[in-house]
Amino acid sequence: MNAKRYSRSTSTKWITRRRKPRTCRAVADYLHYELGIWIWAANVLAATVSCVLILHVVAVGALIFIWMERKISGRIQDRLGPTRVGGAYGWLQTLADGIKLIAKEDVCPGKADALLFKLAPYISFAASFTAFLSLPFSDGWVAQNVNCGVFFVLAVLGLEVFGVILAGYASGSKWSLFGAMREAAQVVSYEVPLGMCVVVPVVLCGTMNLVTIANMQEGMFTNWLIFHDPFTFCLFWVYATCAVASVNRAPFDLAEAESELVAGFHTEYSGLRWSFFFMAEYGSMYLVSGLAVILFFGGWHGPFPIFQGLADMGGLATYTAQLAGCINFLLKALVGITVMIWIRWTLPRLRIDQVITTCLKYCTPLAAFFFLGAILWQINDLPSLNTIDRAAIREDWLARETQIEERREAIAQKAADKAAKAKENDGEEEPSGDGQGTADPADAAAVLNVENVEVEG
Amino acid sequence: MNPFNDPVTVSHYMAVGAVLFVLGVLCMATKRNALGVLMGIELVLNGANINFIALGSSYLRSESLGLDGQLIALFVIVLAAGEAAVALAIALNFYNNHATIDVDRADDLKG
Amino acid sequence: MIWHTFFFYLFSAIACIFGAGVLFTNNVVRMAFYLVISLGSTAGLFFLAGAEFVGAMQLMIYVGGTLVLLIFGVMLTAQEAFVSMRTRAGEVVVALILGASLLALLVDAAFRVEDWAVAPENHVVELAESKTTTQIAAAFAGIRTDADQYPEELQGGLSGYLLPFVIVSIHLLVVLIGAAYMARTKRRADQAPA
Numbered sequence: 001m002n003a004k005r006y007s008r009s010t011s012t013k014w015i016t017r018r019r020k021p022r023t024c025r026a027v028a029d030y031l032h033y034e035l036g037i038w039i040w041a042a043n044v045l046a047a048t049v050s051c052v053l054i055l056h057v058v059a060v061g062a063l064i065f066i067w068m069e070r071k072i073s074g075r076i077q078d079r080l081g082p083t084r085v086g087g088a089y090g091w092l093q094t095l096a097d098g099i100k101l102i103a104k105e106d107v108c109p110g111k112a113d114a115l116l117f118k119l120a121p122y123i124s125f126a127a128s129f130t131a132f133l134s135l136p137f138s139d140g141w142v143a144q145n146v147n148c149g150v151f152f153v154l155a156v157l158g159l160e161v162f163g164v165i166l167a168g169y170a171s172g173s174k175w176s177l178f179g180a181m182r183e184a185a186q187v188v189s190y191e192v193p194l195g196m197c198v199v200v201p202v203v204l205c206g207t208m209n210l211v212t213i214a215n216m217q218e219g220m221f222t223n224w225l226i227f228h229d230p231f232t233f234c235l236f237w238v239y240a241t242c243a244v245a246s247v248n249r250a251p252f253d254l255a256e257a258e259s260e261l262v263a264g265f266h267t268e269y270s271g272l273r274w275s276f277f278f279m280a281e282y283g284s285m286y287l288v289s290g291l292a293v294i295l296f297f298g299g300w301h302g303p304f305p306i307f308q309g310l311a312d313m314g315g316l317a318t319y320t321a322q323l324a325g326c327i328n329f330l331l332k333a334l335v336g337i338t339v340m341i342w343i344r345w346t347l348p349r350l351r352i353d354q355v356i357t358t359c360l361k362y363c364t365p366l367a368a369f370f371f372l373g374a375i376l377w378q379i380n381d382l383p384s385l386n387t388i389d390r391a392a393i394r395e396d397w398l399a400r401e402t403q404i405e406e407r408r409e410a411i412a413q414k415a416a417d418k419a420a421k422a423k424e425n426d427g428e429e430e431p432s433g434d435g436q437g438t439a440d441p442a443d444a445a446a447v448l449n450v451e452n453v454e455v456e457g
Numbered sequence: 458m459n460p461f462n463d464p465v466t467v468s469h470y471m472a473v474g475a476v477l478f479v480l481g482v483l484c485m486a487t488k489r490n491a492l493g494v495l496m497g498i499e500l501v502l503n504g505a506n507i508n509f510i511a512l513g514s515s516y517l518r519s520e521s522l523g524l525d526g527q528l529i530a531l532f533v534i535v536l537a538a539g540e541a542a543v544a545l546a547i548a549l550n551f552y553n554n555h556a557t558i559d560v561d562r563a564d565d566l567k568g
Numbered sequence: 569m570i571w572h573t574f575f576f577y578l579f580s581a582i583a584c585i586f587g588a589g590v591l592f593t594n595n596v597v598r599m600a601f602y603l604v605i606s607l608g609s610t611a612g613l614f615f616l617a618g619a620e621f622v623g624a625m626q627l628m629i630y631v632g633g634t635l636v637l638l639i640f641g642v643m644l645t646a647q648e649a650f651v652s653m654r655t656r657a658g659e660v661v662v663a664l665i666l667g668a669s670l671l672a673l674l675v676d677a678a679f680r681v682e683d684w685a686v687a688p689e690n691h692v693v694e695l696a697e698s699k700t701t702t703q704i705a706a707a708f709a710g711i712r713t714d715a716d717q718y719p720e721e722l723q724g725g726l727s728g729y730l731l732p733f734v735i736v737s738i739h740l741l742v743v744l745i746g747a748a749y750m751a752r753t754k755r756r757a758d759q760a761p762a
Contacts, residue, residue, distance in 0.1 A: 043571055116601065148701040151624045158632030162604055165639055169597060181643065188636055208701055464687040465576045468679045470617065473580040475674035477610070480587040483667045487660060489653035490596050492642055496603050499634065500587055503610050506626075512684075514617040515717065519688040523717050524703055527619045528729055531704070534625055535736055538634045539743040545641045546751035553754065558645045559653050 024050050024143055050143040054132045062282040063094045069341045076345045104271035111172030112268065120170060121269065121276035124163025128283035131156040135290050136211045138300045138326035149210035150202055153291060154195060157246070160284060161187045164255070167277070168265040179264030182352050183248055183255030189356055190245045193363040197239035200232055200374045201225050201295040206394040214299025216390050221303040226296040227385040231373030236296045238367050240339075243288035245355065245363075247281060250344035254352050289336030290329070297332055300325030467518055470511030478504030491548040491558050495541060502537045506530045576616055582609040594654060597646075600639050607631050621701045708733050 028046035031037045037045070067082070070093065074081025086092025108114055134149045136142035146152045161184045168180020204225055205213045217223050226236050245252040255264045266277050293299060300322075307321040350358065377384070477500050484497025511517060513526015552558050582605065589602035607630055614623035655663075679685050706713045710728030718726065 040571065113597075116598070146620060146624075148621050148624050151621070151628070151701075155624045155628035155632060158628055159608075161632070161636060162601070162639075165636075166601060169643070177643070181640075184636060184640070188633070191632070461573050461577070462570060463573065464570060465573050465616075466687045467684040468681070469576065469580075470613070471678035471684065472675045473583065473613065475671060475678060476584045477587050477606075478674070479667045479671040480584070480591050482670065483663050484591050486666075487591075487655045487663045489655060492596055492638060492645065493599060495638060495641075496590055496599055499603060499607070499630075499638075500590065503607060503630075506622075507610060507613060510614050510617050510619045510622060514619065516618045517687070518683070520719065521717075524700065524707055524712070524714050527622050527700065527704060528707060530614075530619070530622050531625055532732060532736060534622070534629055535740065538629050539740050541634045542637060542743055542747040543750075545637055546747035548641060549644060549751045552645045561653075 050133070054129065054143060057137075058129060058132060058279060058283040058286070061286050062279045063098070065282045065285070065337055065341075066094045066097075066278070067091055068338065069344075072338065072341050073345045076342070098275065101271050101275045106272075107268075107270055109172050109268050113170040113172065116166050116170035117172075117268075118273070120163050120167035121273045121280070122163075123166060124160050124280040125276045125283070127156055127159040127163065128280040128287065130159075131287050132283070134210065135287060136214065136294070136299070137329055138322040139215065140211065141322060141326060142211060145209065145211055148208045150198055150208045150213070150291075150295070153210075153287070154191070154198060157284065157287065158187070158191055160280060163277075163280065164265050167269065171265070171268040173268060176265050176267050179255045179267070183265060186248065186252065186255065186352070186355055186359075187246055189359045190242050190363070193238060193359060193367040194242040194246055196364070196367040196371050197235055197242060198291075198295065200235055200371055203375060204228060204232070204378055205390060210294050210299075214294045214301065216388065216393055217298035217386075218301040218308065219305050219388055221298065222385040223301075223388045224296065224298040225386070229374055229377040229382065229384050231370045231377060232296070235367065235370040235374060236292070238363055238370065239292060239296070241358070242363055242367075243292065244340060244343065245359065247284040247288055249281075249285065249340050251347040251350050252355050253344075254349060254355060285337055285340055286333055289340070290333040292336055293329060293332040300329040302328045465517065467511045467514075470514075470517065471508055474504040474507035474511070476504070477501075477507065480504075489559050489561050491551065491560050492545075494560065495544050495548065498544070499537065499541065502533055506533050509533070572616060576613070579609040579612040579616065582606070583613065596642050597639075600635065600642050603638075604631060604635050607635065619700065621704050 024043075024046045027049060028039075028042045031042035031045055032039050035042075067090070071081040071089070082090030082093035084090055084093075085096045108117055131153045133143045134146040134152050136145070136149075142149075164183050164187075165180050168176045168178075168183075171177075201213060202208050205216045207213060213225075217225055221227070226233055248255050266274055269277060302325075307324045310317045310321040481497045481500030481502075481504060484500060485494050486497075488494050488497060509522075509526045509530040511526075513522035513524070513530070515521050515523065548558065551563065555562060586602045586606040586609070590599050590606065593599055593602065607626065611623045611626040611631065614620075614626055703712075703714050707729050710730035712726045712728055715723045715726055
């Protein structure tokens, strides 16, 4: 649409305020170059810090969500939920449950395939955890800023089904196997409409990078992608349905149906192994919720741009703005979880054939139809509530990605520097030929360091 | 002589690809379960993919295949998925007709 | 210690060991899961080589799709106690000899080519910043944006991949229909129940 109040200033601001991404690489560089730690220790420390932070999100998040579920379900069912442990609202109840689970006896069924039985919960948890590695919590606050972030998250979420199948098969009981097969069929079927729903924000933003997609929704809440056109608005609801089905939450939780299959694929699991499955499930819930927030609800950019001016000032002000963004993001994802819990205790459970029918006969055609509508809306440049000029940001971003002249210049510059340094170091003749002649695209570091400097200036 | 201090070259990747390829060929040759043979095919295709990716990687070679290597690998992945679906359909059909998945029992046309 | 090299050795060791697990185990379900791990670390190798889009595709399509299909097939054709179908010893020996000689030939060829055995001069790896996704997407739409990475004489021959993309799409559609048709349960009176 025509450039409004935000477009010009936002696009130029976006170019010049390329903040240093707080990725593992940045932390490692800081540790190595500023604090002088040995390079490989710095790398290990940076990776550990990222993993510990994400582990806290997943584990403490699971604690909070299980408590929320019990309280909300209690209130919906006209009872109180946990009230004793830890004070007035029983908020430490999950911790007490966790301690009880750790102390339980580690039972492995006789007919179970012992190795696979023990391996299954960890595979589920690993898949859920790995997807968090590319989920940004604020501008630049992402463990690994994978450039195909959206795709990576979807791919790794699809691996969680292996833990389930493994658990179902290795338990050695037919109820577990049935539950596992149903869940695998459900998750794999719902990946199709989920993929179609997720592609629309990618197309509207022109990138799969999650940080970039969220940054393209900054400003007022009218810039959120869900308000881009009516088709995207409806598509979000299809995404919500598919996401709920994909993480096996009610009303699609036939795999864990207490009333039908004893407990489905985790019937034979008790104690700490069971809690790993549940951490994986709540982790996945938080992940699809966070993904919805980034793709449709502006990520860490709030309904109102309160901290936007603060973000450019550098130093502590930028950190405060990013922290506020992180809290904003966590709260929005929490709203998503609350809605999922609310739906679980309100709607009845679907049968497996109803689940697959919903996927193949309703969600997939609807997703395809809304996808088409959103694409046509975007191509014909029809009016939308978004006032941010994504095309300018996108073209500038694409030009930066495929910069030819600067790259050649940078490589030549680096080669000349290297030759000069070699000359003054050794005092003898330069190392044979390759330093100067090759336009070496493998020299990514030089390119990107130079690019960073240019862009920040 | 610490191998962890030398940078990885295309040859290392091709060696890994060769190992996977040979393992896949042995799987295809020795397994009696039709699905085991199918898994051998998957290993073979992955070995070939590793080769394509290594030769197309701009980090490992100064003059690489570039994007072509990655695109060919993408097509191999997609076509392998299609071929696995068909092979599985054939195997299921065989199982429905013969009540066994053992390829050594597929000797109806044996002279 | 170069981290890239360490992770390369880690991922390739996992891929090869679990690939050997696929070969040497007799339980077909364990074979399937070892294959999952092997292909997962192959995806890791792809990430290490800078092909992150292909790595994510491998995880999503190969591991998350094809292998799930394979495991469903394993479960559907499972017999009572996974009657173990062992290969005869003579065949195993012949296969191992042939396999070992093929492996020796391939590895020797891999390390013999000068162009492949030498790392590039300015060897530096910035994996977190690899950005091939846009270029791959543009190539699938028919536009090559990476012409500057090729030597001058090859730049004229670069082409987009739109036609293969469309052909593969139709091919997959045909495969889906064919496979679904072939694998349907046939309910005829004279058939043994599957």
